Amino acid sequence: MRFLFRPPAHEAAELLSLPWDQPLEEWDEQLLLEVPQRGISRHVVRFVASGRHVYALKEIAERLARHEYALLSHFEEEGLPTVSVLGICVDRPGQQEAILVTRYLEYSMSYRWLFSSPRAEHSAELLLDTMVELLVRLHLAGVFWGDCSLSNTLFRPDAGALAAYLVDAETVERHPTLSAGQRRYDVDLARERVGAELLDLQFGGLLPEGIDPITTAEGLPPRYEALWEEVTAEQVFGADEQQWRITERLQRLNDLGFDVGEVELITSPEGARLRVETRVAEPGQHRRELLRLTGLEVQERQARRLLNDIVAYRAWLEQKTGKPVPEPVAAHRWLAEVYQTVMAAIPPELAGRLAPAEIFHEVLVHRWLLSEKAGRDVGTEEAARSYVANVLPRTPPEVTTPSVIAGRATGR
Amino acid sequence: MASIEIKNIVKQYGDGFPAVNDVSLDIADGEFMILVGPSGCGKSTLLRMIVGLEDITSGDMIIGGKKVNDLAPRDRNLSMVFQNYALYPHMTVFENIAFPLRLAKMPDDEVRRRVTEASDVLELKDHLERKPANLSGGQRQRVAMGRAIVRQAEAFLFDEPLSNLDAKLRGQMRTEISRLQRRLGITTVYVTHDQTEAMTLGDRVCVLRKGKIQQVASPRELYEQPVNLFVAGFIGSPPMNFLPATPKGDRLETPFGEIVLDQKRAAAVAGHDLLLVGIRPEYFEDASLVDEAKRPLGSVFTARVDVTEWLGDSQFAYIPYEAPESIQTHLRELSRELDAEELRTQAIVSIDSTSRIREGREAQFWLDSRKVHVFDPETGDNLTRDAEAGAELTRMATQDRVEQIEEVRAASVGAA
Numbered sequence: 092m093r094f095l096f097r098p099p100a101h102e103a104a105e106l107l108s109l110p111w112d113q114p115l116e117e118w119d120e121q122l123l124l125e126v127p128q129r130g131i132s133r134h135v136v137r138f139v140a141s142g143r144h145v146y147a148l149k150e151i152a153e154r155l156a157r158h159e160y161a162l163l164s165h166f167e168e169e170g171l172p173t174v175s176v177l178g179i180c181v182d183r184p185g186q187q188e189a190i191l192v193t194r195y196l197e198y199s200m201s202y203r204w205l206f207s208s209p210r211a212e213h214s215a216e217l218l219l220d221t222m223v224e225l226l227v228r229l230h231l232a233g234v235f236w237g238d239c240s241l242s243n244t245l246f247r248p249d250a251g252a253l254a255a256y257l258v259d260a261e262t263v264e265r266h267p268t269l270s271a272g273q274r275r276y277d278v279d280l281a282r283e284r285v286g287a288e289l290l291d292l293q294f295g296g297l298l299p300e301g302i303d304p305i306t307t308a309e310g311l312p313p314r315y316e317a318l319w320e321e322v323t324a325e326q327v328f329g330a331d332e333q334q335w336r337i338t339e340r341l342q343r344l345n346d347l348g349f350d351v352g353e354v355e356l357i358t359s360p361e362g363a364r365l366r367v368e369t370r371v372a373e374p375g376q377h378r379r380e381l382l383r384l385t386g387l388e389v390q391e392r393q394a395r396r397l398l399n400d401i402v403a404y405r406a407w408l409e410q411k412t413g414k415p416v417p418e419p420v421a422a423h424r425w426l427a428e429v430y431q432t433v434m435a436a437i438p439p440e441l442a443g444r445l446a447p448a449e450i451f452h453e454v455l456v457h458r459w460l461l462s463e464k465a466g467r468d469v470g471t472e473e474a475a476r477s478y479v480a481n482v483l484p485r486t487p488p489e490v491t492t493p494s495v496i497a498g499r500a501t502g503r
Numbered sequence: 504m505a506s507i508e509i510k511n512i513v514k515q516y517g518d519g520f521p522a523v524n525d526v527s528l529d530i531a532d533g534e535f536m537i538l539v540g541p542s543g544c545g546k547s548t549l550l551r552m553i554v555g556l557e558d559i560t561s562g563d564m565i566i567g568g569k570k571v572n573d574l575a576p577r578d579r580n581l582s583m584v585f586q587n588y589a590l591y592p593h594m595t596v597f598e599n600i601a602f603p604l605r606l607a608k609m610p611d612d613e614v615r616r617r618v619t620e621a622s623d624v625l626e627l628k629d630h631l632e633r634k635p636a637n638l639s640g641g642q643r644q645r646v647a648m649g650r651a652i653v654r655q656a657e658a659f660l661f662d663e664p665l666s667n668l669d670a671k672l673r674g675q676m677r678t679e680i681s682r683l684q685r686r687l688g689i690t691t692v693y694v695t696h697d698q699t700e701a702m703t704l705g706d707r708v709c710v711l712r713k714g715k716i717q718q719v720a721s722p723r724e725l726y727e728q729p730v731n732l733f734v735a736g737f738i739g740s741p742p743m744n745f746l747p748a749t750p751k752g753d754r755l756e757t758p759f760g761e762i763v764l765d766q767k768r769a770a771a772v773a774g775h776d777l778l779l780v781g782i783r784p785e786y787f788e789d790a791s792l793v794d795e796a797k798r799p800l801g802s803v804f805t806a807r808v809d810v811t812e813w814l815g816d817s818q819f820a821y822i823p824y825e826a827p828e829s830i831q832t833h834l835r836e837l838s839r840e841l842d843a844e845e846l847r848t849q850a851i852v853s854i855d856s857t858s859r860i861r862e863g864r865e866a867q868f869w870l871d872s873r874k875v876h877v878f879d880p881e882t883g884d885n886l887t888r889d890a891e892a893g894a895e896l897t898r899m900a901t902q903d904r905v906e907q908i909e910e911v912r913a914a915s916v917g918a919a
Contacts, residue, residue: 133588133589133590152667154666154667155667240589242589267517270556270557270558271558271575272554272555272556272557272558272575272576273556273557275555275575275576275577276554276555276556276576276577279576279577282606283602283603283606284589286602286605286606287589287591287594287602287606288591290591290594290598290602290605291591291592291593291594292593294591294593294594294598295592295593297593305605305606305608308606309606
């Protein structure tokens with residue numbers, strides 16, 4: 092047998108003792124982790140926990156495994172929203188297929204569970220926007236998916252919105268750029284698959300009333316076209332409006348969740364032509380800022396939310412003490428006095444249902460709702476208590492992230 | 504259903520490399536056309552231009568009499584079969600086939616009619632109300648085919664659909680696809696690098712090399728009257744043997760003795776120095792097992808056998824031979840181009856399974872000289888190809904196909 096893996100090597104080393112010579116289907120249940128929420132797969136897929144990490148193992152033909160391993164590795168380096176690949180095991184005895192190992196995307200949900208959460212009412216809209224954003228990002232990078240579906244995507248709640256990740260790259264083709272035909276075809280495939288998957292949920296009685304699979308799926312192509320147009324369109328305008336037009340365009344792209352790599356402005360007597368080159372990587376400005384200030388690793392929208400709370404806290408501190416408080420000091424105190432306090436309020440049985448930063452975001456939303464009702468600011472601590480008692484338990488236990496389940500089993 | 508006309512199609516990438524170079528091909532309504540060749544030959548690019556995934560640099564793509572160069576994939580009404588294998592667990596088999604029509608908001612009675620019709624062809628009728636969980640591998644693939652059928656597309660397109668299946672399922676699916684295509688009489692374009700798939704499935708096979716068509720013909724014509732060394736080496740398994748040959752009057756001198764050529768072929772090779780003679784494995788036999796009546800039609804030679812492989816119903820013997828360096832270089836180049844293992848200077852010959860020829864010993868072989876071809880090693884051209892005989896083989900295949908389709912169409916009119 093042969094193992095190919097990407098550093099850090101200690102993770103892979105922990106997995107070497109698994110029975111790779113046996114068919115995945117026959118592995119001892121003791122070794123496996125039950126992950127209740129997952130999509131439909133035509134391959135054998137199993138989950139294992141090792142150390143503090145959880146991995147997804149997929150049995151698949153060697154050619155495809157090597158293809159997927161190489162692609163996912165590149166995607167990760169480029170910062171595309173995909174799962175992270177650890178390695179592959181090939182040359183297994185008895186002509187067995189290869190196994191592809193990916194890191195489980197913590198706090199992610201399959202689409203089946205999005206609709207079971209208490210926030211399900213807007214989920215169809217959110218879902219479409221998220222899928223479309225993912226497709227546009229991949230297409231900008233020259234990635235033809237060939238099998239864009241809800242099953243092949245994982246979703247992470249991100250401060251009231253969702254972030255989508257590609258989890259299956261079997262059919263993916265990489266090109267320098269995509270033709271219009273390739274993009275349209277990929278979108279057609281996505282529309283059909285999303286429609287079928289929603290119909291399937293409806294047949295299973297798992298889709299909330301009021302979400303129509305056909306209408307929802309039909310919404311995908313126009314949304315895609317609109318976003319693609321906004322992200323890639325060349326703009327022409329008069330020289331006098333140049334400045335605010337550029338600012339407006341860049342702001343709009345940021346709002347849509349894209350970073351701009353390069354701006355090209357070609358001026359002529361008739362006016363200016365503006366072309367922007369959009370970065371394919373997920374935006375990370377707020378994420379990096381929060382990491383620098385607090386050491387917390389969260390998603391982009393969550394980071395923006397938390398940074399805003401730090402700003403508010405700093406203002407409050409300055410008002411209370413009557414003197415300026417440096418940013419790092421404020422962030423440090425916010426972490427200990429606000430963030431950790433909220434986290435400490437979560438009882439162990441509810442841990443892992445949502446990412447900590449997402450819980451914090453929801454507590455802030457809850458605080459606003461309670462305050463509005465009470466006609467006064469109820470404060471974060473009270474909001475956290477009420478949230479933990481009344482809101483968090485409504486998130487189904489099945490979405491608990493596997494590393495927390497694994498940690499419970501081993502007493503960690 | 505429709506014909507597909509490919510007219511002088513060129514696909515040039517940014518770096519100027521022509522992936523498809525002036526390809527013209529007419530695919531008749533109801534025909535099963537195979538695009539085959541080693542990797543990089545342009546077969547997938549050509550298919551993608553039919554589908555609309557690749558822009559066409561120049562030339563015309565005409566489907567059902569309509570130019571489609573600038574149409575979006577969806578508007579070409581073609582069906583990529585097996586594009587979606589996913590089975591949806593809460594939906595019945597019926598709904599698993601019907602959903603593309605549901606998404607197109609087709610009225611219920613029309614959905615029912617089409618799915619019932621498709622399930623008849625696919626022999627899934629008894630499973631329609633079941634959930635897909637317990638379907639066999641083959642049945643699952645048939646559900647995927649059902650989705651393509653109910654759309655009533657102009658043509659079916661397959662892009663190496665069997666390459667990721669295990670050998671057993673691959674064989675099974677090959678039969679299913681062939682049967683289905685015949686029953687539906689739908690125009691089909693099928694891309695593969697596997698010459699066995701090409702030979703067993705296609706009405707006609709288009710062999711491509713470096714973006715150019717080498718030959719378009721029925722499997723039998725390709726096999727018996729290949730146009731050049733490339734086609735001759737690509738089609739057939741085990742492959743054709745190529746031996747150095749020097750013409751001398753009406754004879755060829757080869758490492759396996761002299762081969763007598765008929766007048767026509769002798770004239771075709773006259774004036775050449777060093778040539779390659781191509782002999783398929785089954786043109787050989789253990790000389791002791793050849794009918795007296797047949798014996799004069801070929802030549803007998805003695806050679807030392809390196810290895811024999813007994814397979815029960817057949818047997819192969821491997822016979823090494825000497826070849827000059829220039830011929831060895833040509834053979835090496837050819838095998839590289841064919842994505843094949845290096846052609847060694849040893850012949851693979853098929854002998855009767857009862858033959859007692861043994862490894863490491865000298866043995867007498869008979870060689871049927873009627874069907875050998877002679878190639879120019881420099882140009883690769885087949886000097887002894889009989890174009891008329893080849894065309895006749897393809898004409899016969901076309902006639903078979905037309906008759907079959909007429910039968911199918913008559914039957915469906917009768918049923919309606």
